[in-house]
Amino acid sequence: MTVTETDRPAEIGSEPGSETGTLTVEVWRGKDDGRFQSFTVPHRANQTVLDIVTWIQRHAEPALAYRFACRVGVCGSCAMTVNGKPRWTCRTHVGKVAEDGHLRIEPLRNLPRLKDLAVDMTPFFEKWQAAEGRFHPTKTRHDPLSTISPSSAKRKAADAGIECINCGVCHAACDVVAWNDDYLGPAALNRAWTLVNDERDGGKRTGLDAVSRSGGCHSCHSHGSCVEHCPVGLNPTRGIAGLKRMSLVGLLTGDAG
Amino acid sequence: MRLRPSRNHPGFWAFTAHRISGVALALFLPVHFLLLGTAMEGAAGLDRALALTDNPLVKVAEWGLVVLLAAHLMAGLRVLILEFLPWRDSMKRLIALGAAVAAVVGVIFLVQVG
Ligand code: HEM
Ligand code: SF4
Ligand code: SF4
Ligand code: FES
Numbered sequence: 034m035t036v037t038e039t040d041r042p043a044e045i046g047s048e049p050g051s052e053t054g055t056l057t058v059e060v061w062r063g064k065d066d067g068r069f070q071s072f073t074v075p076h077r078a079n080q081t082v083l084d085i086v087t088w089i090q091r092h093a094e095p096a097l098a099y100r101f102a103c104r105v106g107v108c109g110s111c112a113m114t115v116n117g118k119p120r121w122t123c124r125t126h127v128g129k130v131a132e133d134g135h136l137r138i139e140p141l142r143n144l145p146r147l148k149d150l151a152v153d154m155t156p157f158f159e160k161w162q163a164a165e166g167r168f169h170p171t172k173t174r175h176d177p178l179s180t181i182s183p184s185s186a187k188r189k190a191a192d193a194g195i196e197c198i199n200c201g202v203c204h205a206a207c208d209v210v211a212w213n214d215d216y217l218g219p220a221a222l223n224r225a226w227t228l229v230n231d232e233r234d235g236g237k238r239t240g241l242d243a244v245s246r247s248g249g250c251h252s253c254h255s256h257g258s259c260v261e262h263c264p265v266g267l268n269p270t271r272g273i274a275g276l277k278r279m280s281l282v283g284l285l286t287g288d289a290g
Numbered sequence: 291m292r293l294r295p296s297r298n299h300p301g302f303w304a305f306t307a308h309r310i311s312g313v314a315l316a317l318f319l320p321v322h323f324l325l326l327g328t329a330m331e332g333a334a335g336l337d338r339a340l341a342l343t344d345n346p347l348v349k350v351a352e353w354g355l356v357v358l359l360a361a362h363l364m365a366g367l368r369v370l371i372l373e374f375l376p377w378r379d380s381m382k383r384l385i386a387l388g389a390a391v392a393a394v395v396g397v398i399f400l401v402q403v404g
Contacts (some may be wrong), residue, residue, distance in 0.1 A: 118297030142296075206296045255372050257301030270301075271377040278374060 053078065056131060058085055064146050066221065069137070070094070082115050082122035087194035088137065088148065094138035099150035099220065101176040106264065112205070113150050114139040114223040119205035121198075121264040141205040144246035155221070159203050164217045165243040166224035169236030179233050194223045194272050196265050203269055215248030219259035219269035222250055226272030227281060241276075241283050297373030304385045308365035311358045318355055353399055360395040 056076045059069040065254075072089050083101055090097040100112040106124040112120050115130050116137055127136065140194070144152040161167075181188055203219040204210055208219045225244045230236045244250045250273045258270040314346045325348075329339035342348055 119296060206342055208297070209303075255301070255369055256305050257299065259295055261299045261301065262296065268377070270372075274373040274377065 052101075052204055054086065054134065056127065057135050057136045057208065058089065059135075060086070060089060060094075060150070062097075064148060065155075067146075067149075076127065076134070080127045081118065082113070082125045082127060082136065082138065085112050085127060086113075086122065087138065095263075097150070098148040098190055105263065107198060109200035112202050113201045114142055114205065118224060119202040119262055122202055141201055143207070144201065144252075145203050146173070151270045152201075154201060157204055157218070158199075160217045160221040161199075161224055163223035163243065164225040165236055165240040166221050168228065168231070169234050171233065171235035181232055185232075187230045187232060190275065191227040191274075194227045194267055194269070197223060197267060198265060200264065203263050203267075206258040206262040208256060209252055209254060209260065210233050215250060216252045217244065217249055219253075219273065222253070222276060223259075223267060223269040224274045225250075226269075226276055229276070241280060244276050244278040245283070250280060253277075300385045304365055304368065304388070305356070307389075308369070311362035311365065314358050315362055318358070320383075322352070322355055332388070349403065352380055353396070353403070356399045357392060359395040360392040361388070364392050 035059060052172050053158050054077050058072045058074050061067055072093050074085050074088050074093075077084075083104065084287060086097070086099050087101075089098070099111075099113070102108040102250060103110075104123045106121055109121070111122045114120075115122065115125060116132060116135075118130075119141055120130070121280045122138075130136070138150060139206045140146050140150050142154045144154060144157060147153050183189075183192070197220060199220065201220065205225075208217075222244055225240055229237050229240050234240070253270070253273045255270055255274065257270050260271075262266075263269065300307045318333060325339055325342065329338075343352070365388060368381075368388050372381055
């Protein structure tokens with residue numbers, strides 16, 4: 034029995050919605066020495082860029098490699114370069130980014146390419162660790178809970194940067210990351226900023242040392258490309274500026290601030 | 291060459307202007323100081339320097355130097371404000387403000403000296 038298009042169960046990339054013509058989609062194939070492959074994809078209402086990629090894989094090129102999980106902007110795994118800009122593809126509407134019915138989809142910049150649209154995120158997460166981007170507990174489960182006022186300046190500073198989904202979009206947008214292999218990058222530094230402002234974290238001194246080294250916060254030129262592209266609206270530049278001040282105060286007073 | 295789309299935003303324009311003006315200053319300021327230096331070497335030197343400043347080409351160059359310095363100074367002050375004062379979203383307007391001040395300085399210099 035042949036399964037026709039209408040017999041298929043509803044699937045990602047072909048949800049119901051009125052068709053409104055077609056799109057020409059160029060997709061990067063291969064690794065560094067790859068090439069663009071062109072596809073003609075039906076344009077549907079409310080279609081996202083991830084829907085397009087999924088449609089191509091389901092209907093035209095089963096070998097296409099790409100990454101996604103949640104499809105709702107939570108997991109941070111679907112970022113790609115779309116018409117030159119890094120974006121979370123699951124929440125990027127085609128209508129917003131297509132130029133004359135044309136899309137060009139490439140892997141994220143500034144990370145090693147694996148195949149097609151998938152990059153190796155290892156260096157990105159290694160930099161989080163290098164920036165001491167992890168919580169350093171000071172209490173055990175037997176201690177009473179810390180009381181942190183949500184309206185304290187430090188907690189507000191931490192809260193402002195806490196919603197990062199580790200998508201790597203800012204890392205791909207940052208030119209300093211491209212220029213300087215050692216640069217920790219906006220996401221790792223943003224995470225470090227939330228931790229040095231977390232009164233429960235016991236790693237402030239090591240954290241501040243980690244981000245004050247060469248390749249740390251002082252390498253940032255405040256271009257603001259990270260702010261411009263972060264899909265959840267975080268402001269790494271602001272946090273990095275905070276780290277620069279804290280690092281300077283720490284240097285002058287020998288105190289972590 | 292097409293501008294990389296991820297760079298097409300005011301913050302990156304400001305950085306580009308800052309870097310280009312900084313490098314241009316580093317190249318042209320020595321020439322400027324050389325000219326000033328010759329003017330100090332007695333009356334003959336001063337006359338020579340003054341004759342040179344009458345040259346329209348030199349006038350344009352000096353005007354360019356003033357504009358570069360104004361633009362670089364404003365861009366530098368913006369970076370310092372951005373990084374050393376508590377963040378305010380209104381700081382985004384500093385780019386326009388800096389560009390406006392540099393433009394005004396350029397016009398004033400043009401009117402006064404031109
Ligand atoms: C007039 C006062 C000046 C101020 C307030 C100033 C300020 C600054 C600041 C804050 C930066 C760092 C920018 C960044 O982090 O991206 C910078 C960069 C730079 N400055 Fe200046 N500067 C001044 C004069 C000069 C002069 C006279 C020269 C030339 C000899 C110069 C050449 C440069 C260069 C080449 C850079 C590197 C640009 C870059 O980072 O891309 N500056 N300036
Ligand atoms: S502000 Fe700093 S971290 Fe953000 S894009 Fe610019 S250089 Fe990179
Ligand atoms: S700061 Fe924003 S752009 Fe960067 S990894 Fe986190 S969510 Fe993504
Ligand atoms: S698939 Fe999870 S954020 Fe896009």
